[in-house]
Amino acid sequence: MTNIELAKGTKNIEPELKLIRNRIISLITKTFELYGYSPLETPTLQRFDVLASKYAGGAEILKETFKLKDQGDRDLALRYDLTVPLSLYVALNPQVKLPFKRYEIGKVFRDGPISTVRFREFWQCDADIVGSSSILVDAECVNLFSTVFKELNLDIVIKVNNRKILDGIMDYSNIPNELRDSVILVIDKLEKIGIEGLKKELKEKKLSLEQIDKLVKLMDVKGNNKEKLNSIKKFIKDNQGIKEFEELIKYAPQIEFDLSLARGLSYYTGSIFEVKLKNSEMKVTVASGGRYDNMIGDFLQNGQKYPAVGISFGLDRIELLMKAEGKTLTKVYVIPIKQTEKASEIVQELRNNSINSDMDLMDRSISKNLDYANTYGIPYVVFVGEDEVKKNKFKLRDMKSGKEELLDIKDIVKKLQ
């Protein structure tokens, strides 16, 4: 073989980590279904013209799109997200009843710079509701965050802002339209750079002192949700975003108002969500999302409106947080001492009782078998020797304590269940 190597920016997910990943995926799946979302599977291979169309993912992401051709010389690409394929699905299925609530968990591909945490293929884990402008949808997404992380036993903060409030702040501070996107990107960094850093970077944007003062005054409001709302309402009146936020809080009181939250993405039109760990030094975002009422309609250009809210879980990051767990799901390893048939019978009996079990398939010595069970972290072994077969009782060893018991199969099953 010429090169025993993986492609750049890819990796094998070892069993140990993959078990954790599977467990997280199955938990999130269960919660999505609990909230009435249905699964959809869209193709990995897409037409290049679809992914490159004006209102799809945008120019930045297109640069990182893997292109290829089929044998018919058709231009194809690997999907870079799950949202464009969702939009395409809605376009291809105009009969779909709205709101359409779907989730998709699958791999996406980006040919970008790599690092220890950035790969060229990775999973996305999305739930979206297409077709409703109701704030109930926003509330449902927030509650979904709460349910998932409660199940995962992770303590989180759900930060919420609203793009219309940000627009209100821009109006109040007289920020011209052409500067707004870049000013919002600076505001988004507030947590990292602090108020002084914010002032400095805004100066670099050539804003006037008055503009900066107004902006900073609003970004610096303190207190609980109600106090923050009262503070900004003094300056920004009759703002639709504030009304939405006040309605949202009725259904999802656990949220935390964060005026600087923007998530960089210009397609958000209403609520913006970001979920972080509480009391943790890891300031990583474990989930995010928001309302994007224009994107699908713009993309489809069929004259219809498709208000939508979407959320996404950061599978890789959650995985790292959960990594402390075990190496294998196998509970017991059966070691035959020249009694292969009986051992094989016992393993089958254990499996019939839903106990994850395995046996020596290599005709190895006892010590090598114990070493194998140890390496994979299997908690119990059973020995099947001539004596045991005569008595019809078998030695069960707890690999952690070293304790051994002589039990019949029924009792071994009972003990391991």
Added chain:
Amino acid sequence: MTNIELAKGTKNIEPELKLIRNRIISLITKTFELYGYSPLETPTLQRFDVLASKYAGGAEILKETFKLKDQGDRDLALRYDLTVPLSLYVALNPQVKLPFKRYEIGKVFRDGPISTVRFREFWQCDADIVGSSSILVDAECVNLFSTVFKELNLDIVIKVNNRKILDGIMDYSNIPNELRDSVILVIDKLEKIGIEGLKKELKEKKLSLEQIDKLVKLMDVKGNNKEKLNSIKKFIKDNQGIKEFEELIKYAPQIEFDLSLARGLSYYTGSIFEVKLKNSEMKVTVASGGRYDNMIGDFLQNGQKYPAVGISFGLDRIELLMKAEGKTLTKVYVIPIKQTEKASEIVQELRNNSINSDMDLMDRSISKNLDYANTYGIPYVVFVGEDEVKKNKFKLRDMKSGKEELLDIKDIVKKLQ
């Protein structure tokens, strides 16, 4: 948007079908783990030179390989199976304890001719054991088939043959080496073409009458496993394949000896498996596999031997067989009649009790809401009106019978659990 179209040879998997697929995947996963297999996730993107190397998938499959480049002009390809990535994993991880038992369920890609059942991206669902020559491994695979299809409630026949028996038959019939692969391909068609068809096609291969007579005599043996074995043992003596089959049958008596089974793949070296539905007009293969003791070693060329057995489940075919099931997993749909807050509270309560629930997010009329619940096949709805809120009892309607009951939330939960 220019073209609202999917790429050729791809499709969206609608929620209805995807639910079934997920259920099958989770059942197979559970069974793999019950038998002591661990999950591995290999990359979709692979180096082209690895997939194209001499002992990888072979020339036929290479023609159907999607090629692409990354921005660094590296030659890449999309994986066409899960076996080459497994071999690569073993090569990259020489410390892995043998036998290495892994399963992988994931998408593979082939740029080949398409049909209503052949697509350019599809799932494979594989379990392989690398590193043991023991017949116990073969037996384990057979028992795994039995467990999976028992769980799926599908009645199956597991047909088994052995490549070494086929070789013995070739020896006995004096078939020259260079003709063997193509003669085996003809034999593999016996079920389809019958004994007369077999004779005809063998004649076309320019075999002598004596060669054909000998072959056909062995292919035409009848009876149960024991009778068939006794018949062929008269002609083929001291055959290692027969010994292996006789040992296998001790651990897995449910198998059916099928002398014509070859599965076309030249890399099988021992047992060959094919699983079909019993008493069904659908003669489709729902799972298959076999022992391939040389492939990984040949591929890695590191001087080591890697005996292996692998099996694969035909997800798409099993899916079609299971398709009769429901449209949604949502159990109850809550319809607020101007009582959104209370309705939202009820949905949350239901979800906290693990009942898959959903509510109107569109502020629609009652009849439109009932229509929506009907379309998605949701079995229950709950009405939340002013009167109900006063009484703190809510109308639960069984959508199938039309029967309605006035219940408090506790009783609704009890009823739906």
